[in-house]
Amino acid sequence: MTIVYNCDDSYAVHTAVSITSVFENNRREPEIRVFILGNRISGASKEKLAEIAGRYAEDGIRRIEVIELEEFEAALKLLFGQELDAGRFTVTALARIFAPQHLPDDVERYIYLDCDTVVRKSLHGLFETDLDGNICGMAAEPTIYPEVRAYLELTGDMPYFNTGMMLVDRMAWEEAGITAACVDYYRSKKGRLPFSDQDIVNFVLKGKVMPLWQGWDLFANYHYRSFESLVMQAPWYGIIADKEGYERARKDPAMVHYSGDERPWFNGNFNPWRQEYEKYLAMTPWAGTPKIRGKEFHLFLYHLMNLVTSVFPRARVWISGRYYQNYKKRFESA
Numbered sequence: 001m002t003i004v005y006n007c008d009d010s011y012a013v014h015t016a017v018s019i020t021s022v023f024e025n026n027r028r029e030p031e032i033r034v035f036i037l038g039n040r041i042s043g044a045s046k047e048k049l050a051e052i053a054g055r056y057a058e059d060g061i062r063r064i065e066v067i068e069l070e071e072f073e074a075a076l077k078l079l080f081g082q083e084l085d086a087g088r089f090t091v092t093a094l095a096r097i098f099a100p101q102h103l104p105d106d107v108e109r110y111i112y113l114d115c116d117t118v119v120r121k122s123l124h125g126l127f128e129t130d131l132d133g134n135i136c137g138m139a140a141e142p143t144i145y146p147e148v149r150a151y152l153e154l155t156g157d158m159p160y161f162n163t164g165m166m167l168v169d170r171m172a173w174e175e176a177g178i179t180a181a182c183v184d185y186y187r188s189k190k191g192r193l194p195f196s197d198q199d200i201v202n203f204v205l206k207g208k209v210m211p212l213w214q215g216w217d218l219f220a221n222y223h224y225r226s227f228e229s230l231v232m233q234a235p236w237y238g239i240i241a242d243k244e245g246y247e248r249a250r251k252d253p254a255m256v257h258y259s260g261d262e263r264p265w266f267n268g269n270f271n272p273w274r275q276e277y278e279k280y281l282a283m284t285p286w287a288g289t290p291k292i293r294g295k296e297f298h299l300f301l302y303h304l305m306n307l308v309t310s311v312f313p314r315a316r317v318w319i320s321g322r323y324y325q326n327y328k329k330r331f332e333s334a
Helices: 008-023 043-055 072-080 090-100 146-153 170-175 176-186 195-204 220-225 228-233 243-251 275-282 294-310 313-331
Strands: 002-008 031-039 061-068 110-111 117-119 136-139 164-167 209-212 255-257
Touching: 002 090, 008 031, 008 043, 008 117, 008 275, 031 043, 031 090, 090 110, 090 164, 090 170, 090 176, 090 195, 110 170, 117 275, 146 275, 164 170, 170 176, 176 195, 176 313, 195 313, 220 243, 220 294, 228 243, 228 313
Parallel strands: 002 031, 002 110, 031 061, 136 209
Antiparallel strands: 110 164, 117 255, 136 164
């Protein structure tokens, strides 16, 4: 089993939490190789990451390798031939597009995970999923803004996917020239994409993605969203998902994705899955890392919005729409 992450030094601790959760819940796997596409990860962080693999040596082969992308930002600017702009994301996020070019030749498929995730169950079933001729598999993101779908020319019932978890057929990706197509699309948009590489992947891979169970990539704040409310917001979601599967994902996900503002490493967060993060943090060399302070009031208001969402989902859609319009203005004027 091959797992791929990308991160810089500031997110090394969260990557460690995610890797630990993978190792803890996949003890029966004879071999797990983890590759981290690293952008300026410090020597101290690399040592701590390597230590994690040693702790699980008795379970089988456990390897963690940092593939250092030296001067990654400069290289991307040279490649794209323009001033690089990753929006509100770090340029490190773009590394996942280039992952197939950096992995060993014997890797035929891999699971890509964002570093702000916690795995709660075995990934064996996911890793062995038949992609039925598709290049990759991902879980949908029904809460994406309609304006983003329109920008990417996703019409009718065409789904939008979250790239926080990707099951990738590496050979099919390379044969189809997906990385080159991503670069071309990025250039055509002059780097101005609302959600960076995720938008690139959704545009380039239209019709080439297998929709996967939501429980393989559950946003923590979907705890407050019913299936009906998501279909109300995104009618296309009702075509590729069903209520039973969604409710099973919401109650007992295989992986939790800490997207949004309510992240478990901030002091005062009310994240419904915060104890999962804290559990695995305590198992890493970063155990005891204090929570980040300064956002307590903001997180309190965010939690109130989540509570309102569970009763009045249309209110969340309206609030999110206003947020996106403000974000769009800042994005376009930057």
